[in-house]
Amino acid sequence: MAAASEPISPSNTRVGWIGTGVMGQSMCGHLIRAGYKLTVFNRTVSKAQPLLDMGAQLAHSPHAVASQSDVVLSMVGFPSDVRSVLLDPKSGSLAGLRPGGVLVDMTTSEPSLAVEIASAAASKGCYSIDAPVSGGDLGAKNGNLAIFAGGDESVVHRLSPLFSHMGKLNYMGSSGKGQFTKLANQITLASNMVGLVEGMLYAHKAGLDVESYLNAISTGAAGSKSLDLFGHRILKRDFAAGFYVDHFVKDLGICLKECQNMGIALPGLALAQQLHVSLKAHGEGNLGTQSLILVLERLNNLSLH
Numbered sequence: 001m002a003a004a005s006e007p008i009s010p011s012n013t014r015v016g017w018i019g020t021g022v023m024g025q026s027m028c029g030h031l032i033r034a035g036y037k038l039t040v041f042n043r044t045v046s047k048a049q050p051l052l053d054m055g056a057q058l059a060h061s062p063h064a065v066a067s068q069s070d071v072v073l074s075m076v077g078f079p080s081d082v083r084s085v086l087l088d089p090k091s092g093s094l095a096g097l098r099p100g101g102v103l104v105d106m107t108t109s110e111p112s113l114a115v116e117i118a119s120a121a122a123s124k125g126c127y128s129i130d131a132p133v134s135g136g137d138l139g140a141k142n143g144n145l146a147i148f149a150g151g152d153e154s155v156v157h158r159l160s161p162l163f164s165h166m167g168k169l170n171y172m173g174s175s176g177k178g179q180f181t182k183l184a185n186q187i188t189l190a191s192n193m194v195g196l197v198e199g200m201l202y203a204h205k206a207g208l209d210v211e212s213y214l215n216a217i218s219t220g221a222a223g224s225k226s227l228d229l230f231g232h233r234i235l236k237r238d239f240a241a242g243f244y245v246d247h248f249v250k251d252l253g254i255c256l257k258e259c260q261n262m263g264i265a266l267p268g269l270a271l272a273q274q275l276h277v278s279l280k281a282h283g284e285g286n287l288g289t290q291s292l293i294l295v296l297e298r299l300n301n302l303s304l305h
């Protein structure tokens with residue numbers, strides 16, 4: 001993408017990717033399969049190996065990724081990680097990006113940080129888009145994530161060929177609005193997860209076969225993506241992380257801080273956040289969010305199996 005106006009395509013756009021974990025690895029893989037030349041960075045190099053095997057080039061810092069890329073996408077963990085990989089004056093991507101270059105942060109992070117990055121990018125003649133996603137590890141694998149983009153609308157639309165390989169693009173407004181959308185998504189998801197595990201525990205105590213119960217409700221009004229993504233993992237006692245408890249606690253913490261800034265009370269969010277914090281207190285922050293069932297089981301001295 002030599003000029004900011006050129007359309008994005010595998011033949012004229014060099015793409016960089018930072019963070020090849022659960023989500024990043026699948027999302028980046030779709031771009032490689034679509035024919036894009038990818039330069040990748042991951043703190044733990046072994047997690048980038050599958051992408052290197054597919055033809056990606058390894059860079060040794062986010063700065064090095066950016067100096068070889070027109071568009072740099074990031075999918076790291078926490079806001080402090082986003083700040084470090086994008087804004088660090090020595091090793092960060094923005095310092096290595098040429099004017100006209102674009103940063104696309106897909107991490108779930110703070111709206112105010114998205115605004116700060118966009119303003120720092122603009123002062124270098126670059127662009128920055130916040131584009132967090134929803135749909136879980138399976139959505140990333142299947143390329144059907146919901147993408148919530150904030151920032152300059154024409155830049156977001158120019159990026160749509162890249163987003164189309166990862167899922168469905170939704171333009172939400174100015175910088176930070178993608179993150180606000182994702183946070184509202186997490187508020188919805190949080191109480192939904194509490195409802196899912198409470199219903200399962202109730203069904204068990206009532207003597208129902210919980211698998212039949214889940215199948216029965218899945219096509220009714222209580223059916224949900226959370227049920228589809230997590231219901232059967234819970235039944236199989238598969239608590240491996242598709243979506244880490246630590247990351248959900250991070251998201252819900254950002255939501256609560258924003259609620260405080262806005263002066264609004266969301267008691268369901270606060271309850272869900274506390275229940276997930278209790279998983280962390282049990283040393284289960286590295287498990288997937290479906291392990292919320294463990295909190296309910298401990299509370300009631302019951303087990304689904």
Ligand SMILES: NC(=O)c1ccc[n+]([C@@H]2O[C@H](COP(=O)([O-])OP(=O)(O)OC[C@H]3O[C@@H](n4cnc5c(N)ncnc54)[C@H](OP(=O)(O)O)[C@@H]3O)[C@@H](O)[C@H]2O)c1
Binds near residue numbers: 106133134247
């Ligand atoms: N998993 C989901 O279902 C899901 C869905 C939607 C959104 N999200 C959000 O997407 C983000 C990524 O989630 P994930 O599940 O892919 O997490 P993950 O597996 O932990 O991946 C994060 C990646 O970023 C790298 N990283 C983190 N901090 C870094 C830093 N300071 N410098 C360099 N690299 C760094 C990690 O490197 P290492 O390999 O060295 O740890 C890792 O490869 C999170 O914000 C999460 O909330 C997750």
